[in-house]
Amino acid sequence: MIRRGILTAEVLATIPALVAQGLRKSEIAERLGCKEATLQVRCSNAGISLRPRKKMQLRPGSPLTLSRDTLTSLRARAGFMGCTESELVSDLLKVIAQDNLYDAVLDSAPLQPGPQESIAMALPAGSTFRTGKHLKELS
Numbered sequence: 001m002i003r004r005g006i007l008t009a010e011v012l013a014t015i016p017a018l019v020a021q022g023l024r025k026s027e028i029a030e031r032l033g034c035k036e037a038t039l040q041v042r043c044s045n046a047g048i049s050l051r052p053r054k055k056m057q058l059r060p061g062s063p064l065t066l067s068r069d070t071l072t073s074l075r076a077r078a079g080f081m082g083c084t085e086s087e088l089v090s091d092l093l094k095v096i097a098q099d100n101l102y103d104a105v106l107d108s109a110p111l112q113p114g115p116q117e118s119i120a121m122a123l124p125a126g127s128t129f130r131t132g133k134h135l136k137e138l139s
Helices: 009-020 025-032 036-046 068-081 085-098 102-106 115-122
Strands: 128-131 134-137
Touching: 009 025, 009 036, 025 036, 068 085
Parallel strands: none
Antiparallel strands: 128 134
């Protein structure tokens, strides 16, 4: 009788998300139905860390100064979203950093033409080209 492996590649791929949710090794092993030692060895072999990531904080003594209007707006939006102002600010900064949206958010650099604009500039007036599911005519 051949024993099927519990920790398949698909299952291993879900482990980083479980760690990010704050689950400990023992909890992940229990959830997956394997021994903690087996989980640790298989994750080590696959290059998957079971250690939770440390959250970085602003340096103590470096205050974050926001206007009353900004705080009011953040409080209202956070309430609408069901989170705290701090969670909202953290999420906003995370997305800005991940997607490199600094210039777009601060409106500090000229926008580069997108692929459709570049194509439109190269085609003569009256030409058509496909954008997604639609044909667009240049005027």
